[in-house]
Amino acid sequence: MALCWVILDIFSFIVQIGGGLLVVSKNLNTKKTGLRIYTGGLALQLFFILFFTFLVYTFQKRVKVEASSEHQRQAKKLAITLGASLTFICIRIIYRMLEFAGDFQSKLTQELWNHEVYQYVLDAVPMLLALITMNVVHPGTIIPGDKSTFKQFTPMQNEELHQREKNAVSHSSAEGVMVH
Numbered sequence: 001m002a003l004c005w006v007i008l009d010i011f012s013f014i015v016q017i018g019g020g021l022l023v024v025s026k027n028l029n030t031k032k033t034g035l036r037i038y039t040g041g042l043a044l045q046l047f048f049i050l051f052f053t054f055l056v057y058t059f060q061k062r063v064k065v066e067a068s069s070e071h072q073r074q075a076k077k078l079a080i081t082l083g084a085s086l087t088f089i090c091i092r093i094i095y096r097m098l099e100f101a102g103d104f105q106s107k108l109t110q111e112l113w114n115h116e117v118y119q120y121v122l123d124a125v126p127m128l129l130a131l132i133t134m135n136v137v138h139p140g141t142i143i144p145g146d147k148s149t150f151k152q153f154t155p156m157q158n159e160e161l162h163q164r165e166k167n168a169v170s171h172s173s174a175e176g177v178m179v180h
Helices: 002-023 028-066 069-101 107-114 116-136 155-179
Strands: none
Touching (some): 002 028, 028 069, 069 116, 107 116
8 A cells, every 4th residue: 555655646746747847938828837737746745645644544543443552552653653744744735835826926926935934934844844753753663574674673783783884984984095
């Protein structure tokens, strides 16, 4: 199911890119068409995110009935993390949709373009918060699984790995100096 969502999300990005490519045209009608396509791609992305959120909610309901209390706790933690991150992303998407909802000369578009604070508060900050949220509660720490590419290390193993990486960097740096 996750692969399906990723494919749909990539499709929405392709639609946005297609619209964005038309916006750079010198022809005003082509620019307006590109803007509509770009905004449609944003709406499509928002729809896919809301559909994915519904799937997470449905999964969470199933977990409450079928899983152990430990799995329920972990699934709830992951669902809250996903919900928060997706909320931040939705804020950004809605801002972008509003920014381009009219044409290039609309009052709303001009207001949003002429004041950087909107871009910081409604575009950059929500994306930063989404990234921070997913790093604080990384899904790989909750659902590592046997086939996961995330290996679980003990704190001692983490320290040993960090020390080996540090030594490898120091060793390669020293070799680089000696070669010159």
